[in-house]
Amino acid sequence: MNNNFSFSLQDCDGSARLGVINTAHGQIKTPAFMPVGTSATVKVIKNIDILNSGADIILGNTYHLMLRPGAELIEKAGGLHKFMGWNKPILTDSGGFQVMSLSNIRKINDEGVEFSSHIDGTKYFVTPEKSISIQYQLGSTITMAFDECIAFPATYEDSKKAMIRSFEWAYRSKNNFVTRNGYGLFGIVQGGVYRELREESAKKLIEIGFDGYAIGGLAVGEGQEIMFEVLDYLPAILPKDKPRYLMGVGKPSDIVGAVSRGVDMFDCVIPTRSGRTGQAFTSRGAVNIRNAKYRDDFSPLESDCKCYACVNHSMAYLHHLAKSNEILASMLLSEHNIFYYQKLMSDIRYHISKKTFTSFAKSFIADDIADESC
Amino acid sequence: MNNNFSFSLQDCDGSARLGVINTAHGQIKTPAFMPVGTSATVKVIKNIDILNSGADIILGNTYHLMLRPGAELIEKAGGLHKFMGWNKPILTDSGGFQVMSLSNIRKINDEGVEFSSHIDGTKYFVTPEKSISIQYQLGSTITMAFDECIAFPATYEDSKKAMIRSFEWAYRSKNNFVTRNGYGLFGIVQGGVYRELREESAKKLIEIGFDGYAIGGLAVGEGQEIMFEVLDYLPAILPKDKPRYLMGVGKPSDIVGAVSRGVDMFDCVIPTRSGRTGQAFTSRGAVNIRNAKYRDDFSPLESDCKCYACVNHSMAYLHHLAKSNEILASMLLSEHNIFYYQKLMSDIRYHISKKTFTSFAKSFIADDIADESC
Numbered sequence: 001m002n003n004n005f006s007f008s009l010q011d012c013d014g015s016a017r018l019g020v021i022n023t024a025h026g027q028i029k030t031p032a033f034m035p036v037g038t039s040a041t042v043k044v045i046k047n048i049d050i051l052n053s054g055a056d057i058i059l060g061n062t063y064h065l066m067l068r069p070g071a072e073l074i075e076k077a078g079g080l081h082k083f084m085g086w087n088k089p090i091l092t093d094s095g096g097f098q099v100m101s102l103s104n105i106r107k108i109n110d111e112g113v114e115f116s117s118h119i120d121g122t123k124y125f126v127t128p129e130k131s132i133s134i135q136y137q138l139g140s141t142i143t144m145a146f147d148e149c150i151a152f153p154a155t156y157e158d159s160k161k162a163m164i165r166s167f168e169w170a171y172r173s174k175n176n177f178v179t180r181n182g183y184g185l186f187g188i189v190q191g192g193v194y195r196e197l198r199e200e201s202a203k204k205l206i207e208i209g210f211d212g213y214a215i216g217g218l219a220v221g222e223g224q225e226i227m228f229e230v231l232d233y234l235p236a237i238l239p240k241d242k243p244r245y246l247m248g249v250g251k252p253s254d255i256v257g258a259v260s261r262g263v264d265m266f267d268c269v270i271p272t273r274s275g276r277t278g279q280a281f282t283s284r285g286a287v288n289i290r291n292a293k294y295r296d297d298f299s300p301l302e303s304d305c306k307c308y309a310c311v312n313h314s315m316a317y318l319h320h321l322a323k324s325n326e327i328l329a330s331m332l333l334s335e336h337n338i339f340y341y342q343k344l345m346s347d348i349r350y351h352i353s354k355k356t357f358t359s360f361a362k363s364f365i366a367d368d369i370a371d372e373s374c
Numbered sequence: 375m376n377n378n379f380s381f382s383l384q385d386c387d388g389s390a391r392l393g394v395i396n397t398a399h400g401q402i403k404t405p406a407f408m409p410v411g412t413s414a415t416v417k418v419i420k421n422i423d424i425l426n427s428g429a430d431i432i433l434g435n436t437y438h439l440m441l442r443p444g445a446e447l448i449e450k451a452g453g454l455h456k457f458m459g460w461n462k463p464i465l466t467d468s469g470g471f472q473v474m475s476l477s478n479i480r481k482i483n484d485e486g487v488e489f490s491s492h493i494d495g496t497k498y499f500v501t502p503e504k505s506i507s508i509q510y511q512l513g514s515t516i517t518m519a520f521d522e523c524i525a526f527p528a529t530y531e532d533s534k535k536a537m538i539r540s541f542e543w544a545y546r547s548k549n550n551f552v553t554r555n556g557y558g559l560f561g562i563v564q565g566g567v568y569r570e571l572r573e574e575s576a577k578k579l580i581e582i583g584f585d586g587y588a589i590g591g592l593a594v595g596e597g598q599e600i601m602f603e604v605l606d607y608l609p610a611i612l613p614k615d616k617p618r619y620l621m622g623v624g625k626p627s628d629i630v631g632a633v634s635r636g637v638d639m640f641d642c643v644i645p646t647r648s649g650r651t652g653q654a655f656t657s658r659g660a661v662n663i664r665n666a667k668y669r670d671d672f673s674p675l676e677s678d679c680k681c682y683a684c685v686n687h688s689m690a691y692l693h694h695l696a697k698s699n700e701i702l703a704s705m706l707l708s709e710h711n712i713f714y715y716q717k718l719m720s721d722i723r724y725h726i727s728k729k730t731f732t733s734f735a736k737s738f739i740a741d742d743i744a745d746e747s748c
Contacts, residue, residue: 039698040691044701046682046705046706048686068698069690073669073694077672077691083691296447298450298451313458314451314457316451320442320443321413326415328420331418
């Protein structure tokens with residue numbers, strides 16, 4: 001629908017896909033992982049280090065940004081890219097998920113959602129039209145349709161109602177989306193864990209037509225097995241020539257398993273949130289750097305990792321920083337985890353291109369037994 | 375006393391001195407400001423950014439390091455330089471000041487100080503010999519003699535007692551110091567605000583002979599005027615061919631005023647601590663970035679500053695981060711403040727070399743009216 005926003009599928013290995021999304025702010029190599037920059041910052045990391053990790057795109061949260069500093073201020077700054085100093089693509093969620101999970105909802109009906117801010121209690125009324133126009137003010141490279149997210153577990157009836165409302169909101173989102181070259185709009189498939197609802201949701205969204213299709217309402221507590229059951233059929237019924245985005249996912253093995261089922265894009269707070277609590281991802285599994293066994297381990301977290309911490313510091317030093325509650329521990333581990341995730345995506349893309357992804361995925365998931373909880 | 379540890383006085387302008395300290399870990403251009411790296415990290419800044427700010431040397435705290443992670447572990451790592459990944463000079467204080475200000479002192483006598491850790495209550499007994507041997511384990515480029523710091527205000531009698539004890543401890547510090555090429559030992563002049571005591575302390579320390587002379591017991595609440603009164607006579611009675619270090623100082627105008635009185639080295643937590651509370655130093659005075667007037671100020675903090683924040687971000691963005699309690703605000707402001715301090719030292723050195731320091735200092739101190747409290 002937008003001339004310069006396009007997805008080019010370059011290769012496949014089984015259901016895993018290698019591609020490139022072309023946008024007004026540059027290319028996104030897929031499968032892609034988007035670090036989460038909730039409030040116009042990927043927490044505790046400078047943009048330069050996100051760039052160096054290899055990330056092509058980050059995610060911003062419409063809900064947080066509309067509350068603080070406000071869409072008008074960001075528009076006045078010249079958009080979110082200029083405001084936060086990030087020149088590559090930005091995807092913004094629509095606010096639907098955070099409205100449901102963070103705010104105090106006053107009223108929800110077919111028109112939209114009335115809620116009060118979790119920060120200062122200010123009242124807001126957000127409709128699909130409002131969400132899309134805020135994302136326009138932000139200048140999002142990829143705008144997400146406004147949807148209704150319900151908690152897990154949900155009955156068939158509740159899932160159906162939310163799916164139908166989300167579809168109607170997707171329709172209104174599309175109608176209010178102002179096309180600009182190189183900017184895209186994604187629809188969000190809902191329907192909980194019910195195949196019939198998921199299929200109906202996908203079919204209706206495809207009829208409307210979007211630049212990409214997201215899978216919402218997973219990674220909300222159902223567990224990897226049930227999530228993979230949905231992914232066993234859902235990506236296959238989405239258009240081949242559009243990117244598929246699994247929202248809010250996930251752990252490394254979730255990502256590998258979802259890629260093997262045909263998903264192209266991911267976002268998750270796990271690498272940064274884990275970094276702030278002393279958790280590090282490594283090829284040996286997850287590491288809790290506060291563990292006493294690292295006190296005098298003078299080797300790096302990961303010997304072939306190119307992140308600042310692995311090049312310059314030992315696990316013993318990171319252990320000391322974490323035990324001393326030094327913020328530098330959060331800085332170094334968050335950055336390391338973002339590097340780990342981007343390296344994982346790069347490895348995934350490499351193996352798809354070499355047609356070795358299936359065996360890579362199999363051994364990756366089999367090996368996914370963390371040595372320490374993360 | 376150590377072949378390769380030397381101070382070369384290159385130029386003077388009035389009492390202000392331009393020099394270079396040669397050490398085993400490289401040169402230190404003076405006047406020098408040492409960022410404080412209490413627990414083996416300058417808080418919330420990576421070493422690479424300290425380096426980029428132009429700092430030649432940082433300070434570590436013996437008291438904190440002996441408590442956590444412990445001198446033995448750092449020695450096992452190959453010393454503090456290797457442990458924290460900083461290859462340029464490190465000065466460590468002797469622990470005297472922190473023992474008095476942070477720990478729970480059980481007993482203090484001529485032998486040393488018995489205290490319990492403020493972290494976990496563990497009992498320690500530190501003597502001058504112990505402090506020097508810990509600093510040896512740390513591999514400090516510049517070791518500080520162990521001294522007794524008393525609170526301000528202090529009577530003449532108390533100041534005299536502490537000065538005499540500090541002198542005796544300085545003697546024992548020197549006796550226990552193991553000389554290594556390019557490593558130095560500094561004595562600390564005490565005596566409170568009493569000229570007679572200060573002169574006696576200086577004279578006795580010079581008789582022992584040190585690689586540099588520190589001025590302790592100032593910046594403890596006496597105010598700039600009284601501090602400058604001491605500095606009006608004290609640096610002049612210290613050896614010309616050794617560096618003079620004013621401990622724990624200070625605000626920019628304190629530094630400029632002390633340099634004009636013949637001081638060569640400084641350390642202070644102000645730039646980093648201020649950064650963590652939303653305060654920034656600029657040529658226009660101190661800025662509280664949380665102030666509402668910066669909400670939509672899209673200019674940088676300081677247009678000719680080379681720090682990451684000033685090159686990449688606006689005050690409006692920094693304001694947003696600080697108001698949102700994002701750690702990135704602390705990261706960017708701490709780094710900016712360290713850049714500001716190093717730029718100040720660089721300007722000071724430039725003006726001494728050009729014999730324009732006196733007028734620079736005069737206008738700098740006259741202009742030192744912060745627009746917002748810092």
